[in-house]
Amino acid sequence: MVVVGAGGHGLATAYYLAKNHGISNVALIEKGWLGGGNVGRNTTIIRSNYLLPGNEAFYEQSLKLWEGLEQDFNYNAMVSQRGVLNLYHSDAQRDAYARRGNAMRLHGADAELLDRNAVKAMAPFLNFDDARFPIQGGLLQRRGGTARHDAVAWGFARGASDRGVDIIENCEVVGLAIEDGRVVGLKTTRGDIKAKKVGLAVAGATSQLGAMAGLRLPIESHVLQAFVSEGLKPLVPGVITFGAGHFYVSQSDKGGLVFGGDIDGYNSYARRGNLPVVEDVCESGMALMPMIGRVRLLRSWGGLMDMSMDGSPIIDRTPVENLFLNCGWCYGGFKATPASGWCFAHLIATGQSHPNAAAYRLDRFASGAVIDEKGAGAQPNLH
Numbered sequence: 001m002v003v004v005g006a007g008g009h010g011l012a013t014a015y016y017l018a019k020n021h022g023i024s025n026v027a028l029i030e031k032g033w034l035g036g037g038n039v040g041r042n043t044t045i046i047r048s049n050y051l052l053p054g055n056e057a058f059y060e061q062s063l064k065l066w067e068g069l070e071q072d073f074n075y076n077a078m079v080s081q082r083g084v085l086n087l088y089h090s091d092a093q094r095d096a097y098a099r100r101g102n103a104m105r106l107h108g109a110d111a112e113l114l115d116r117n118a119v120k121a122m123a124p125f126l127n128f129d130d131a132r133f134p135i136q137g138g139l140l141q142r143r144g145g146t147a148r149h150d151a152v153a154w155g156f157a158r159g160a161s162d163r164g165v166d167i168i169e170n171c172e173v174v175g176l177a178i179e180d181g182r183v184v185g186l187k188t189t190r191g192d193i194k195a196k197k198v199g200l201a202v203a204g205a206t207s208q209l210g211a212m213a214g215l216r217l218p219i220e221s222h223v224l225q226a227f228v229s230e231g232l233k234p235l236v237p238g239v240i241t242f243g244a245g246h247f248y249v250s251q252s253d254k255g256g257l258v259f260g261g262d263i264d265g266y267n268s269y270a271r272r273g274n275l276p277v278v279e280d281v282c283e284s285g286m287a288l289m290p291m292i293g294r295v296r297l298l299r300s301w302g303g304l305m306d307m308s309m310d311g312s313p314i315i316d317r318t319p320v321e322n323l324f325l326n327c328g329w330c331y332g333g334f335k336a337t338p339a340s341g342w343c344f345a346h347l348i349a350t351g352q353s354h355p356n357a358a359a360y361r362l363d364r365f366a367s368g369a370v371i372d373e374k375g376a377g378a379q380p381n382l383h
Protein backbone atom coordinates (compact mmCIF):
# COMPACT_ATOMS: atom_id res chain seq x y z
CA MET A 1 0.00 0.00 0.00
CA VAL A 2 1.27 3.47 -0.82
CA VAL A 3 0.39 6.82 0.76
CA VAL A 4 1.57 9.86 -1.21
CA GLY A 5 2.64 12.95 0.75
CA ALA A 6 4.55 12.97 4.05
CA GLY A 7 2.74 16.01 5.38
CA GLY A 8 0.73 15.80 8.58
CA HIS A 9 -2.13 13.92 7.00
CA GLY A 10 -0.04 11.34 5.13
CA LEU A 11 2.10 10.70 8.20
CA ALA A 12 -0.92 10.36 10.50
CA THR A 13 -2.57 8.03 7.98
CA ALA A 14 0.49 5.77 7.85
CA TYR A 15 0.73 5.85 11.66
CA TYR A 16 -2.90 4.82 12.20
CA LEU A 17 -2.81 2.24 9.37
CA ALA A 18 -0.06 0.52 11.34
CA LYS A 19 -1.34 1.19 14.83
CA ASN A 20 -5.10 0.76 14.45
CA HIS A 21 -5.27 -1.74 11.61
CA GLY A 22 -1.98 -3.64 11.86
CA ILE A 23 -1.08 -2.66 8.28
CA SER A 24 2.61 -1.82 8.20
CA ASN A 25 3.45 -2.83 4.64
CA VAL A 26 3.13 0.82 3.70
CA ALA A 27 5.38 3.11 1.67
CA LEU A 28 4.96 6.81 2.36
CA ILE A 29 6.27 8.72 -0.66
CA GLU A 30 7.38 12.35 -0.30
CA LYS A 31 8.74 14.55 -3.06
CA GLY A 32 10.60 16.86 -0.70
CA TRP A 33 11.59 16.38 2.91
CA LEU A 34 9.52 15.22 5.82
CA GLY A 35 7.28 18.01 7.07
CA GLY A 36 8.41 20.55 4.45
CA GLY A 37 4.86 21.28 3.29
CA ASN A 38 1.97 22.92 5.08
CA VAL A 39 2.41 20.83 8.21
CA GLY A 40 5.61 22.77 8.90
CA ARG A 41 4.32 26.11 7.65
CA ASN A 42 1.04 26.70 9.48
CA THR A 43 0.17 28.94 12.42
CA THR A 44 -0.40 25.85 14.62
CA ILE A 45 -3.94 26.57 15.82
CA ILE A 46 -5.99 23.62 17.03
CA ARG A 47 -9.71 23.90 17.87
CA SER A 48 -13.07 22.26 17.28
CA ASN A 49 -15.34 25.31 17.07
CA TYR A 50 -17.45 24.21 14.12
CA LEU A 51 -21.16 24.65 13.50
CA LEU A 52 -22.36 22.05 11.03
CA PRO A 53 -23.12 18.41 11.90
CA GLY A 54 -20.84 17.08 9.13
CA ASN A 55 -17.90 18.95 10.66
CA GLU A 56 -18.27 19.24 14.43
CA ALA A 57 -18.02 15.55 15.38
CA PHE A 58 -14.94 15.14 13.17
CA TYR A 59 -13.09 18.16 14.59
CA GLU A 60 -14.04 17.25 18.16
CA GLN A 61 -12.64 13.76 17.56
CA SER A 62 -9.46 15.47 16.38
CA LEU A 63 -9.23 17.68 19.47
CA LYS A 64 -9.71 14.64 21.71
CA LEU A 65 -6.90 12.88 19.83
CA TRP A 66 -4.66 15.96 20.29
CA GLU A 67 -5.33 15.74 24.03
CA GLY A 68 -3.74 12.28 24.20
CA LEU A 69 -1.39 12.49 21.23
CA GLU A 70 1.92 13.08 22.98
CA GLN A 71 1.42 10.09 25.27
CA ASP A 72 0.19 8.06 22.31
CA PHE A 73 3.17 8.59 20.01
CA ASN A 74 5.57 9.32 22.88
CA TYR A 75 6.86 12.61 21.50
CA ASN A 76 6.69 16.16 22.84
CA ALA A 77 4.51 18.02 20.35
CA MET A 78 4.01 20.95 22.75
CA VAL A 79 0.23 20.62 22.63
CA SER A 80 -0.90 23.65 24.60
CA GLN A 81 -4.59 24.16 25.38
CA ARG A 82 -4.26 27.88 25.97
CA GLY A 83 -7.69 28.69 24.53
CA VAL A 84 -9.06 30.06 21.25
CA LEU A 85 -11.03 33.30 21.50
CA ASN A 86 -13.09 34.49 18.49
CA LEU A 87 -14.01 38.15 18.96
CA TYR A 88 -17.39 39.53 17.93
CA HIS A 89 -18.07 43.14 17.04
CA SER A 90 -21.83 43.32 16.39
CA ASP A 91 -25.09 41.93 17.74
CA ALA A 92 -25.52 39.76 14.66
CA GLN A 93 -22.06 38.30 15.07
CA ARG A 94 -22.75 37.63 18.76
CA ASP A 95 -25.92 35.73 17.81
CA ALA A 96 -24.02 33.70 15.22
CA TYR A 97 -21.35 32.83 17.78
CA ALA A 98 -23.98 31.92 20.40
CA ARG A 99 -25.48 29.55 17.85
CA ARG A 100 -22.07 28.09 17.03
CA GLY A 101 -21.27 27.67 20.72
CA ASN A 102 -24.57 25.86 21.29
CA ALA A 103 -23.88 23.54 18.35
CA MET A 104 -20.43 22.79 19.77
CA ARG A 105 -21.84 21.97 23.20
CA LEU A 106 -24.48 19.70 21.68
CA HIS A 107 -21.59 17.71 20.19
CA GLY A 108 -19.74 17.53 23.50
CA ALA A 109 -17.24 20.29 22.78
CA ASP A 110 -16.69 23.19 25.19
CA ALA A 111 -17.73 26.76 24.40
CA GLU A 112 -18.30 29.92 26.43
CA LEU A 113 -19.75 33.21 25.26
CA LEU A 114 -17.89 36.11 26.86
CA ASP A 115 -19.03 39.70 27.15
CA ARG A 116 -16.78 42.71 26.64
CA ASN A 117 -15.61 42.90 30.26
CA ALA A 118 -14.65 39.24 30.33
CA VAL A 119 -12.63 39.69 27.13
CA LYS A 120 -11.01 42.82 28.56
CA ALA A 121 -9.97 40.94 31.69
CA MET A 122 -8.40 38.24 29.55
CA ALA A 123 -6.74 40.45 26.92
CA PRO A 124 -6.52 44.06 28.16
CA PHE A 125 -4.07 45.01 25.40
CA LEU A 126 -6.75 44.81 22.68
CA ASN A 127 -8.13 48.08 21.36
CA PHE A 128 -11.16 48.76 23.57
CA ASP A 129 -11.00 52.55 23.37
CA ASP A 130 -11.32 53.91 19.86
CA ALA A 131 -11.69 50.93 17.55
CA ARG A 132 -13.61 51.34 14.30
CA PHE A 133 -15.30 48.01 15.07
CA PRO A 134 -15.58 47.96 18.88
CA ILE A 135 -15.12 44.58 20.58
CA GLN A 136 -18.39 43.43 22.12
CA GLY A 137 -17.24 40.02 23.37
CA GLY A 138 -16.00 36.67 22.18
CA LEU A 139 -16.65 32.97 21.81
CA LEU A 140 -14.06 31.08 23.85
CA GLN A 141 -13.03 27.46 23.47
CA ARG A 142 -10.68 26.82 26.39
CA ARG A 143 -9.64 23.38 25.09
CA GLY A 144 -8.41 24.91 21.83
CA GLY A 145 -4.86 26.20 21.52
CA THR A 146 -1.65 25.46 19.66
CA ALA A 147 0.79 22.60 19.02
CA ARG A 148 4.32 22.61 17.66
CA HIS A 149 3.66 21.81 14.01
CA ASP A 150 6.91 20.20 12.92
CA ALA A 151 7.09 18.10 16.08
CA VAL A 152 3.71 16.70 15.07
CA ALA A 153 5.23 15.57 11.79
CA TRP A 154 8.25 14.06 13.55
CA GLY A 155 6.12 12.31 16.19
CA PHE A 156 3.86 10.67 13.64
CA ALA A 157 6.87 9.84 11.45
CA ARG A 158 8.79 8.13 14.21
CA GLY A 159 5.67 6.28 15.38
CA ALA A 160 4.93 5.06 11.85
CA SER A 161 8.55 4.17 11.13
CA ASP A 162 8.85 2.20 14.40
CA ARG A 163 5.84 0.15 13.28
CA GLY A 164 7.39 -0.74 9.93
CA VAL A 165 6.25 2.02 7.58
CA ASP A 166 8.86 3.05 4.97
CA ILE A 167 9.11 6.83 4.60
CA ILE A 168 10.78 7.63 1.28
CA GLU A 169 11.83 11.27 0.89
CA ASN A 170 13.08 13.09 -2.22
CA CYS A 171 10.85 10.86 -4.33
CA GLU A 172 8.22 12.62 -6.44
CA VAL A 173 5.21 10.80 -7.80
CA VAL A 174 5.03 11.73 -11.49
CA GLY A 175 2.36 9.31 -12.72
CA LEU A 176 -0.22 6.75 -11.65
CA ALA A 177 -0.52 3.35 -13.33
CA ILE A 178 -4.18 2.59 -13.94
CA GLU A 179 -5.47 -0.59 -15.61
CA ASP A 180 -9.15 -1.33 -16.25
CA GLY A 181 -10.22 1.54 -14.00
CA ARG A 182 -8.09 0.34 -11.11
CA VAL A 183 -4.87 1.82 -9.74
CA VAL A 184 -2.04 -0.72 -9.82
CA GLY A 185 1.01 1.39 -9.08
CA LEU A 186 2.87 4.67 -9.33
CA LYS A 187 5.67 6.18 -11.34
CA THR A 188 8.17 8.14 -9.30
CA THR A 189 11.41 9.99 -9.94
CA ARG A 190 13.17 7.03 -8.29
CA GLY A 191 11.41 4.26 -10.18
CA ASP A 192 8.06 2.49 -10.48
CA ILE A 193 6.20 1.02 -7.52
CA LYS A 194 3.41 -1.54 -7.67
CA ALA A 195 0.59 -1.01 -5.21
CA LYS A 196 -2.79 -2.57 -4.48
CA LYS A 197 -4.08 0.60 -2.84
CA VAL A 198 -2.95 4.22 -3.12
CA GLY A 199 -3.96 7.08 -0.81
CA LEU A 200 -3.32 10.67 -1.88
CA ALA A 201 -2.61 13.20 0.90
CA VAL A 202 -0.79 15.90 -1.05
CA ALA A 203 -2.65 19.07 0.06
CA GLY A 204 -1.79 21.88 -2.39
CA ALA A 205 -0.67 19.42 -5.10
CA THR A 206 -4.02 17.58 -5.13
CA SER A 207 -5.13 18.84 -8.55
CA GLN A 208 -1.83 17.71 -10.08
CA LEU A 209 -2.08 14.20 -8.64
CA GLY A 210 -5.77 14.05 -9.53
CA ALA A 211 -4.93 14.91 -13.13
CA MET A 212 -2.54 11.92 -13.22
CA ALA A 213 -5.61 9.76 -12.60
CA GLY A 214 -7.71 11.66 -15.13
CA LEU A 215 -9.71 13.37 -12.37
CA ARG A 216 -10.71 17.02 -12.39
CA LEU A 217 -11.27 17.82 -8.72
CA PRO A 218 -13.19 20.62 -6.96
CA ILE A 219 -9.97 21.98 -5.48
CA GLU A 220 -8.01 25.17 -6.15
CA SER A 221 -4.44 25.78 -5.03
CA HIS A 222 -3.81 29.13 -3.30
CA VAL A 223 -0.98 30.67 -1.30
CA LEU A 224 -1.48 31.41 2.39
CA GLN A 225 1.15 33.39 4.24
CA ALA A 226 2.17 33.29 7.90
CA PHE A 227 4.19 35.78 9.92
CA VAL A 228 6.37 35.79 13.04
CA SER A 229 7.48 38.89 14.92
CA GLU A 230 10.58 39.40 17.02
CA GLY A 231 10.37 37.88 20.50
CA LEU A 232 8.31 39.74 23.11
CA LYS A 233 7.67 39.13 26.77
CA PRO A 234 4.58 36.93 27.38
CA LEU A 235 1.60 38.97 26.22
CA VAL A 236 -1.03 37.08 24.22
CA PRO A 237 -2.56 34.44 26.50
CA GLY A 238 -4.01 32.17 23.82
CA VAL A 239 -5.20 32.32 20.24
CA ILE A 240 -7.22 35.44 19.39
CA THR A 241 -9.09 36.04 16.15
CA PHE A 242 -10.38 39.38 14.91
CA GLY A 243 -14.06 39.32 13.97
CA ALA A 244 -14.09 42.40 11.77
CA GLY A 245 -11.34 41.26 9.42
CA HIS A 246 -9.29 38.16 8.83
CA PHE A 247 -6.54 38.01 11.42
CA TYR A 248 -5.49 35.39 13.97
CA VAL A 249 -2.64 35.62 16.44
CA SER A 250 -0.96 33.63 19.17
CA GLN A 251 2.43 33.88 20.85
CA SER A 252 5.01 31.16 20.56
CA ASP A 253 6.94 29.87 23.55
CA LYS A 254 9.98 31.73 22.18
CA GLY A 255 8.00 34.98 22.39
CA GLY A 256 7.29 35.71 18.72
CA LEU A 257 3.79 36.72 17.71
CA VAL A 258 2.61 34.12 15.20
CA PHE A 259 -0.11 35.45 12.95
CA GLY A 260 -1.85 35.29 9.61
CA GLY A 261 -4.89 36.33 7.64
CA ASP A 262 -6.30 35.83 4.16
CA ILE A 263 -5.03 33.75 1.26
CA ASP A 264 -3.39 35.78 -1.47
CA GLY A 265 -6.44 35.34 -3.68
CA TYR A 266 -5.05 33.97 -6.93
CA ASN A 267 -4.23 30.42 -7.98
CA SER A 268 -0.57 29.58 -7.56
CA TYR A 269 1.88 26.79 -6.85
CA ALA A 270 4.51 29.23 -5.57
CA ARG A 271 5.13 28.93 -1.84
CA ARG A 272 5.67 32.65 -1.41
CA GLY A 273 3.17 35.45 -1.15
CA ASN A 274 2.81 39.05 -2.20
CA LEU A 275 3.10 42.37 -0.39
CA PRO A 276 -0.55 43.55 -0.59
CA VAL A 277 -1.57 40.66 1.67
CA VAL A 278 1.31 41.40 4.04
CA GLU A 279 -0.06 44.92 4.32
CA ASP A 280 -3.65 43.74 4.71
CA VAL A 281 -2.79 41.25 7.47
CA CYS A 282 -0.68 43.78 9.36
CA GLU A 283 -3.48 46.37 9.09
CA SER A 284 -5.92 43.91 10.66
CA GLY A 285 -3.40 43.28 13.42
CA MET A 286 -3.03 47.02 14.03
CA ALA A 287 -6.81 47.45 14.17
CA LEU A 288 -7.01 44.79 16.86
CA MET A 289 -3.94 45.61 18.95
CA PRO A 290 -2.41 48.92 17.84
CA MET A 291 0.73 48.54 19.97
CA ILE A 292 2.13 45.95 17.54
CA GLY A 293 2.92 48.87 15.23
CA ARG A 294 6.29 49.10 16.96
CA VAL A 295 7.05 45.40 16.75
CA ARG A 296 9.40 44.22 14.03
CA LEU A 297 8.38 41.46 11.67
CA LEU A 298 11.00 38.74 11.73
CA ARG A 299 9.89 36.23 9.10
CA SER A 300 7.07 35.41 6.70
CA TRP A 301 6.53 32.50 4.36
CA GLY A 302 3.82 30.85 2.28
CA GLY A 303 2.19 27.45 2.00
CA LEU A 304 0.08 25.85 -0.70
CA MET A 305 -3.54 25.53 0.33
CA ASP A 306 -5.89 22.92 -1.11
CA MET A 307 -9.04 25.07 -1.12
CA SER A 308 -12.25 23.10 -1.63
CA MET A 309 -15.32 24.76 -3.06
CA ASP A 310 -17.37 24.57 0.15
CA GLY A 311 -14.51 25.03 2.61
CA SER A 312 -14.78 21.46 3.94
CA PRO A 313 -12.46 18.52 3.26
CA ILE A 314 -12.77 15.35 1.18
CA ILE A 315 -11.93 11.92 2.63
CA ASP A 316 -13.30 9.45 0.14
CA ARG A 317 -12.83 6.92 -2.61
CA THR A 318 -12.38 8.17 -6.16
CA PRO A 319 -13.92 6.87 -9.40
CA VAL A 320 -10.62 4.97 -9.88
CA GLU A 321 -10.82 1.76 -7.89
CA ASN A 322 -8.46 1.53 -4.88
CA LEU A 323 -7.41 5.15 -5.27
CA PHE A 324 -8.35 7.14 -2.15
CA LEU A 325 -8.42 10.89 -1.69
CA ASN A 326 -7.68 13.11 1.32
CA CYS A 327 -7.73 16.84 0.53
CA GLY A 328 -9.63 20.12 0.68
CA TRP A 329 -8.23 21.23 4.03
CA CYS A 330 -8.18 24.92 3.20
CA TYR A 331 -6.85 27.03 6.09
CA GLY A 332 -7.70 24.50 8.74
CA GLY A 333 -6.07 21.17 8.11
CA PHE A 334 -3.46 21.26 10.85
CA LYS A 335 -5.98 20.85 13.65
CA ALA A 336 -7.57 18.05 11.64
CA THR A 337 -4.33 16.08 11.33
CA PRO A 338 -4.99 13.31 13.91
CA ALA A 339 -8.63 12.71 12.95
CA SER A 340 -7.84 12.97 9.25
CA GLY A 341 -5.18 10.26 9.57
CA TRP A 342 -7.47 8.16 11.76
CA CYS A 343 -10.43 8.36 9.36
CA PHE A 344 -8.39 8.05 6.14
CA ALA A 345 -6.64 4.96 7.52
CA HIS A 346 -10.06 3.55 8.43
CA LEU A 347 -11.34 4.14 4.89
CA ILE A 348 -8.26 2.65 3.20
CA ALA A 349 -8.11 -0.36 5.54
CA THR A 350 -11.82 -1.24 5.71
CA GLY A 351 -13.22 0.24 2.50
CA GLN A 352 -15.86 2.02 4.61
CA SER A 353 -16.00 5.69 5.57
CA HIS A 354 -15.46 6.38 9.25
CA PRO A 355 -18.75 7.69 10.71
CA ASN A 356 -17.12 11.01 11.68
CA ALA A 357 -15.91 11.60 8.11
CA ALA A 358 -18.92 10.18 6.29
CA ALA A 359 -20.03 13.62 5.09
CA TYR A 360 -16.70 14.33 3.40
CA ARG A 361 -17.76 12.75 0.12
CA LEU A 362 -16.33 13.70 -3.24
CA ASP A 363 -19.73 13.47 -4.95
CA ARG A 364 -21.27 16.15 -2.73
CA PHE A 365 -20.23 18.76 -5.27
CA ALA A 366 -22.34 16.96 -7.87
CA SER A 367 -25.25 16.10 -5.57
CA GLY A 368 -25.36 19.52 -3.91
CA ALA A 369 -25.01 18.14 -0.35
CA VAL A 370 -22.17 20.56 0.35
CA ILE A 371 -20.91 21.38 3.86
CA ASP A 372 -20.69 25.12 3.58
CA GLU A 373 -19.57 25.97 7.13
CA LYS A 374 -19.32 29.69 6.43
CA GLY A 375 -22.28 29.93 4.05
CA ALA A 376 -19.94 31.56 1.56
CA GLY A 377 -20.53 29.48 -1.56
CA ALA A 378 -17.82 28.37 -3.96
CA GLN A 379 -15.45 31.23 -3.13
CA PRO A 380 -12.10 30.06 -1.73
CA ASN A 381 -11.15 33.53 -0.49
CA LEU A 382 -14.16 33.52 1.86
CA HIS A 383 -13.62 30.09 3.44
Ligand SMILES: Cc1cc2nc3c(=O)[nH]c(=O)nc-3n(C[C@H](O)[C@H](O)[C@H](O)COP(=O)(O)OP(=O)(O)OC[C@H]3O[C@@H](n4cnc5c(N)ncnc54)[C@H](O)[C@@H]3O)c2cc1C
Binds near residue numbers: 006007029046304334
Ligand atom coordinates in the same frame (compact mmCIF):
# COMPACT_ATOMS: atom_id res chain seq x y z
C1 LIG B 1 0.54 29.75 6.40
C2 LIG B 1 -0.42 28.67 6.83
C3 LIG B 1 -1.09 28.77 8.04
C4 LIG B 1 -1.99 27.78 8.44
N1 LIG B 1 -2.54 27.84 9.70
C5 LIG B 1 -3.29 26.81 10.16
C6 LIG B 1 -3.73 26.80 11.51
O1 LIG B 1 -3.42 27.68 12.30
N2 LIG B 1 -4.52 25.76 11.91
C7 LIG B 1 -4.87 24.76 11.07
O2 LIG B 1 -5.61 23.88 11.49
N3 LIG B 1 -4.42 24.72 9.80
C8 LIG B 1 -3.63 25.71 9.33
N4 LIG B 1 -3.14 25.67 8.04
C9 LIG B 1 -3.54 24.59 7.16
C10 LIG B 1 -2.76 23.30 7.36
O3 LIG B 1 -1.39 23.58 7.49
C11 LIG B 1 -3.00 22.39 6.16
O4 LIG B 1 -4.38 22.29 5.88
C12 LIG B 1 -2.49 20.97 6.39
O5 LIG B 1 -1.19 20.99 6.93
C13 LIG B 1 -2.52 20.23 5.06
O6 LIG B 1 -2.25 18.85 5.19
P1 LIG B 1 -0.77 18.22 5.21
O7 LIG B 1 -0.15 18.54 6.52
O8 LIG B 1 -0.84 16.81 4.88
O9 LIG B 1 -0.09 19.03 4.01
P2 LIG B 1 1.47 19.14 3.54
O10 LIG B 1 2.32 19.22 4.78
O11 LIG B 1 1.53 20.21 2.57
O12 LIG B 1 1.68 17.69 2.94
C14 LIG B 1 1.53 17.36 1.57
C15 LIG B 1 2.82 16.73 1.12
O13 LIG B 1 2.64 16.18 -0.17
C16 LIG B 1 3.88 16.27 -0.83
N5 LIG B 1 3.68 16.10 -2.28
C17 LIG B 1 3.04 16.95 -3.13
N6 LIG B 1 3.09 16.47 -4.38
C18 LIG B 1 3.76 15.30 -4.33
C19 LIG B 1 4.16 14.34 -5.31
N7 LIG B 1 3.85 14.51 -6.62
N8 LIG B 1 4.85 13.25 -4.90
C20 LIG B 1 5.17 13.08 -3.59
N9 LIG B 1 4.83 13.96 -2.63
C21 LIG B 1 4.14 15.06 -2.99
C22 LIG B 1 4.36 17.67 -0.44
O14 LIG B 1 5.75 17.83 -0.67
C23 LIG B 1 3.97 17.75 1.02
O15 LIG B 1 5.01 17.38 1.88
C24 LIG B 1 -2.24 26.67 7.59
C25 LIG B 1 -1.56 26.56 6.38
C26 LIG B 1 -0.64 27.53 6.00
C27 LIG B 1 0.11 27.39 4.69
